[in-house]
Amino acid sequence: MSSGASAMGNSRVGNRRSSHDVAPPRRAHARGVKLRYLDRLMQSQWVKLIAGASFEDAPQIRNLAFIYASVGVDCIDVAANPSVVRATVEGIDAAMDTGSVHARPLLMVSVNDDESDPHFRKAQLTQAAMCPADCTQPCVRVCPADAISSERAVGATSVxxxxxxxxxxxxxxxxxxxxxxxxxSYRRTASDTAQLIRSHAVDALEIHTTGLDDGESIRQMWQDLGCHEHLKLLAVSLPETALPLIPRLNDILSANASPDMVRVWQLDGRPMTGDVGHGAARDAVSLARTAFDRNLIPAGHFVQLAGGTNDATRRYVEKHDGLISRLGGVAFGGYARKAVKDALGASSCERIEEDEAAMAEALQAAGNVVDSWRRRR
Ligand code: SF4
Ligand code: SF4
Structure with missing residues (x-):
């Protein structure tokens, strides 16, 4: 994996304005709202939308936020990019303005402590001019985000x-x-992330780590952030290889965490595969089982499943006796985005709520996503 984009940090796509330009949301969190998301975690009902740690298409994210806020997700997790955060706030505000959303979802940004987590990378062409004209372009077909486009020219294809x-x-x-x-691959910088958090638009932070250096880089990042008091919730996302590090990471993060900061461990089964099929859902479930069997989760903290989560996740969880009551909930990424992709993509309206038919279709699909986790309680 190349690390050529390591300096990209937050100065990436669509990030031409200062982080200070992110306006706070129009409504402050009331105490009742906090209790709502805490209740959801305590009742294993928490559902988070993962828009994507590297997904930075602000107009699409705005509409994703509108749709999923409207169907009652508890948290929307986006790239730590000011343009993306602005778009998310706008989408959530629009959903709240409908008057039918009971609790404003938390706005979370995701960052990484080193470049080894696959969520923080972009595809890039090594030699775009060299694509043979007769290539059938499998790259275009496999991309779930329609991020690759091509143009045929005489003797070559431009991708x-x-x-x-x-x-x-x-x-x-x-x-x-x-x-x-x-x-x-790239790394979000602590200083840019701190500016975003201080803007009061961001409620929650998720740090992705693979634990390669025994927690040293997460310790450094947590220390450099220096604005812990602004966070309502802190999550750590980690793969199976980093599970044994949970107690050490907890010690590191607890040093500066306020006592009422909600703490979540996101167990990342098979990253970015929720849209691939039901089999992908097994890995996150078995990861949670392992974490509990080894007694790795600190008392009072919550566990959230991610990485391959989809409409089969709840079924797999219920195969393990008592597991559901030990979980805070689930995070849906590719599965949630795929569910509404056609409805959002078919609309020519910039704001999805201006296209009643497309909005209704997207709301129905998004509601099914959320219900796939919550309905069987
Ligand atoms: S069109 Fe896509 S698959 Fe074909 S050579 Fe170019 S990058 Fe590779
Ligand atoms: S398939 Fe699409 S979204 Fe996935 S890495 Fe390639 S360009 Fe990016």
Whole structure:
């Protein structure tokens, strides 16, 4: 994996304004709202929408936020990019303005402590001009985000990756028979993230770690952030290999966490595969089972499933006796985005609520996503 984009940080796609330009949401969180998301976690009913740590298409994110806020998700997790945060606030505000949303979802941003987490990468072409004219373009077909476009010319094909739309799933890397697509990994900087958090638009932070350096980089990032008092909720997302580090990471993060900060461990089964099929849902469930069996989750903290989660997740959870009551809930990424993709994509309206038919279709699909987790309680 290339690390050529390591300096991208927050100065990436659509980020031409200062972080200070992010306006706070129009409504402050009332105490009752806090109790709502806490209640949801305590009752295993919490549902988070993952818009994508690297997905930076602000207009699409605005409409995703509107739709999923409208169907009652508890949290919307987006890239730590000022344009994306602004779009998310706008989408949530529009949903709240309908008067039918009972509790404003938390706005979370995701960051990484090093470049090894696959959520923080973009596809890039190594030699765009070299695509053979007779290539059948499997890269275009496998991309779930429609991020790759092509243009045929005499003797060659010109291919382009939309940096804003690519969320780093990695499916195009092996799809190219000529090896012309590579990963460009990057790291969100603590200082840019701190500015976003201080803007009061952001309620929650998720730090992705693979635990490569025994927690040293997460300690450094947490220390450099220096605005812990602004956060209502802190989550850590980690893969199976980092599970044994949970007690150490907890010690590191607890040093500066306020006592009433809600703490969540996101167990990332098979990253960015929720839209692939039901089998993907098993890994996150078995990861949770392992974490509980080894007694790794600190008392009072919550566990959220992610990485391959979809409408089969609840069924797999229920195969394990008593597991559901030990979970805070679930995070849906690719599965949730795919569910509403056609409805949102078919509309020519910038604001989805201006297209009643498309909005109704998207709300129905998004409601089914949320119900796939909550309805069986
Ligand atoms: S397939 Fe995945 S990694 Fe490749 S361009 Fe599309 S979103 Fe990006
Ligand atoms: S699969 Fe590879 S060679 Fe073919 S169009 Fe895509 S990037 Fe070019």
């Amino acid at each position: 382009r990756v939309s940096e804003a739309q690519c969320y780093g799933c990695g499916r195009c890397f092996p799809a190219c028979p000529h090896g012309l697509i590579e990963a460009a």
